[in-house]
Amino acid sequence: MLQTVAGDATFGPGPTFSTDVGFDIALSPDKKAFTATFGGLEAIINGKSAPPIATRVFSFSIPLAHAEPGQEIPFFVSGFAVAEKGANAHLVFSVNDQSSIADLPTESKEGFVHQLKYKATDATDARITVFLLANRDSKSDAAVHLNVTAIDTDIVKHKN
Numbered sequence: 001m002l003q004t005v006a007g008d009a010t011f012g013p014g015p016t017f018s019t020d021v022g023f024d025i026a027l028s029p030d031k032k033a034f035t036a037t038f039g040g041l042e043a044i045i046n047g048k049s050a051p052p053i054a055t056r057v058f059s060f061s062i063p064l065a066h067a068e069p070g071q072e073i074p075f076f077v078s079g080f081a082v083a084e085k086g087a088n089a090h091l092v093f094s095v096n097d098q099s100s101i102a103d104l105p106t107e108s109k110e111g112f113v114h115q116l117k118y119k120a121t122d123a124t125d126a127r128i129t130v131f132l133l134a135n136r137d138s139k140s141d142a143a144v145h146l147n148v149t150a151i152d153t154d155i156v157k158h159k160n
Contacts, residue, residue, distance in 0.1 A: 009032070009068075011031050011034050012031045018058075023037060025060075033153060041056060041132070041148040042056060042132065042146060043134040045142075047141045052135055054133075056131075057132075059129040061126065062126050064120070072118070073119075074118070074154075076153065078111065079148040080145075081105075081112060083134070084142040084143050089104040091114060092131040095116055132148065133146075134146050
């Protein structure tokens with residue numbers, strides 16, 4: 001049997017809570033990495049007839065064991081944003097008591113990867129939330145599409 005010690009953080013065995021967006025989660029055999037993939041986590045505005053603001057929130061929780069307080073665990077959110085001139089795309093990403101914000105470029109057609117370097121506390125789970133915000137000037141017919149395709153982490157690969 002593998003013995004773990006403080007600072008030898010692991011995840012799993014799987015999510016204990018999630019909100020309404022369907023997703024798949026793959027946990028590495030050593031439980032030090034996971035990738036959650038999404039097929040519908042998006043905020044979209046399709047021109048003038050659409051409301052000028054669209055939001056979407058998704059949360060899930062996964063057990064976190066043996067993390068030493070202060071241990072850095074990097075989380076990555078990836079996806080894409082397509083925002084025409086006059087429209088904006090924003091991402092808020094949170095793990096437990098720590099959050100980061102990304103203002104994604106206007107007129108962007110690039111994919112993005114946003115990182116949050118979570119500093120572990122004595123929490124026994126990682127409570128992960130992503131908030132998507134798309135908006136445009138109400139007199140504009142600008143479109144915006146913001147999509148998150150994956151959230152992942154790998155404790156070993158990114159260990160200092």
